[in-house]
Amino acid sequence: MALALPRAAASDSMDRATAMDEAAFRHLYQHTAQPLRSYLLRSCGNAALADDLLQESYLRMLRSGFEGEDDDHRRRYLYRIGTNLLRDHFRRSRPETDRLPERDDGRAHDEMLHLRSDVGGAMAEIGPRDRQMLWLAYVEGASHDEIAEIMKLKSASVRSMLFRARKRLADELHSRGLRPGVEGS
Amino acid sequence: MTGRTCPYEESVAEAARSGEWSPELETHRNGCLSCAELTLVVAALATDAEMLEALDTPMPDPSVIWLRSLLATRERDFHRATRAIIWVQRAAVAAALAVGMAFTPGLWKVARSAMAGLEFSSPLADLPRAAGSPLLVVVISMVVLGGLAFMEFTSLSEG
Numbered sequence: 001m002a003l004a005l006p007r008a009a010a011s012d013s014m015d016r017a018t019a020m021d022e023a024a025f026r027h028l029y030q031h032t033a034q035p036l037r038s039y040l041l042r043s044c045g046n047a048a049l050a051d052d053l054l055q056e057s058y059l060r061m062l063r064s065g066f067e068g069e070d071d072d073h074r075r076r077y078l079y080r081i082g083t084n085l086l087r088d089h090f091r092r093s094r095p096e097t098d099r100l101p102e103r104d105d106g107r108a109h110d111e112m113l114h115l116r117s118d119v120g121g122a123m124a125e126i127g128p129r130d131r132q133m134l135w136l137a138y139v140e141g142a143s144h145d146e147i148a149e150i151m152k153l154k155s156a157s158v159r160s161m162l163f164r165a166r167k168r169l170a171d172e173l174h175s176r177g178l179r180p181g182v183e184g185s
Numbered sequence: 186m187t188g189r190t191c192p193y194e195e196s197v198a199e200a201a202r203s204g205e206w207s208p209e210l211e212t213h214r215n216g217c218l219s220c221a222e223l224t225l226v227v228a229a230l231a232t233d234a235e236m237l238e239a240l241d242t243p244m245p246d247p248s249v250i251w252l253r254s255l256l257a258t259r260e261r262d263f264h265r266a267t268r269a270i271i272w273v274q275r276a277a278v279a280a281a282l283a284v285g286m287a288f289t290p291g292l293w294k295v296a297r298s299a300m301a302g303l304e305f306s307s308p309l310a311d312l313p314r315a316a317g318s319p320l321l322v323v324v325i326s327m328v329v330l331g332g333l334a335f336m337e338f339t340s341l342s343e344g
Contacts, residue, residue: 062254
């Protein structure tokens with residue numbers, strides 16, 4: 001799915017009433033919650049926080065009264081809200097919390113979850129912006145322009161930033177002995 | 186480092202996601218460092234995404250989210266509905282204060298003459314006469330009601 005950006009900004013429709021009925025919301029939730037949680041979880045590295053951000057994303061969408069043209073449109077809008085929430089989270093956090101915990105400290109269950117796979121461990125070693133960018137590009141299939149607008153970056157810089165992020169992740173994967181064809185751990 | 190990319194990048198990314206490689210693309214990937222790296226990253230992330238989706242941790246209950254949104258909507262509607270009433274109350278308090286200030290000089294003269302007629306040192310037997318003074322009742326009532334109005338005004342301002 002390519003992530004085309006929604007035309008209506010959240011602030012434009014903040015005063016509108018909730019436009020979606022419960023059945024439509026449940027339908028949307030059923031089809032979008034799992035991948036959105038995966039994105040949030042891999043981006044922030046904390047399952048409890050990811051669930052909080054997930055709920056807040058849906059809540060903000062409902063409160064904004066955003067209707068969207070279809071489920072895909074609403075899904076793209078949710079990713080945008082989720083990315084904004086992640087940015088706010090990392091902005092509030094101390095710099096050292098931007099990097100995920102090392103493997104051998106007294107980590108909680110959710111951190112274990114993040115590091116359970118080699119891919120999760122490799123993702124933990126790169127920055128949050130790299131994680132978001134890589135996930136949007138290679139899991140969600142977002143174009144460079146879409147990534148730029150979602151992440152509030154200059155469109156021209158996305159290609160090189162993505163290239164560097166990819167290189168960093170590939171190096172981490174190589175250091176864990178992963179090669180094409182054996183990456184599933 | 187420059188972001189040098191291969192023209193086959195999009196095709197390679199798609200093939201790495203789906204696992205469906207054409208022989209030509211596979212040959213290219215095996216000879217292209219950038220595409221081999223891309224394949225590794227895309228396939229790793231796809232595997233990771235599948236692993237995360239397969240986790241048995243329960244999802245947050247959508248009913249709770251829906252309920253919270255309804256509560257937020259009702260709260261917003263309530264504030265919207267009471268906003269007019271609050272402004273009317275504020276206007277009434279402001280008007281009362283303005284009227285009070287306009288009449289203050291005249292009232293002050295009346296109050297002074299009335300106070301001069303009162304005998305605060307009068308014995309207990311005279312109390313009913315002093316307490317029954319209409320002016321005293323008006324003054325005390327204004328003080329009490331004014332205090333209440335002021336409290337209401339300040340609480341509205343804080344709200």
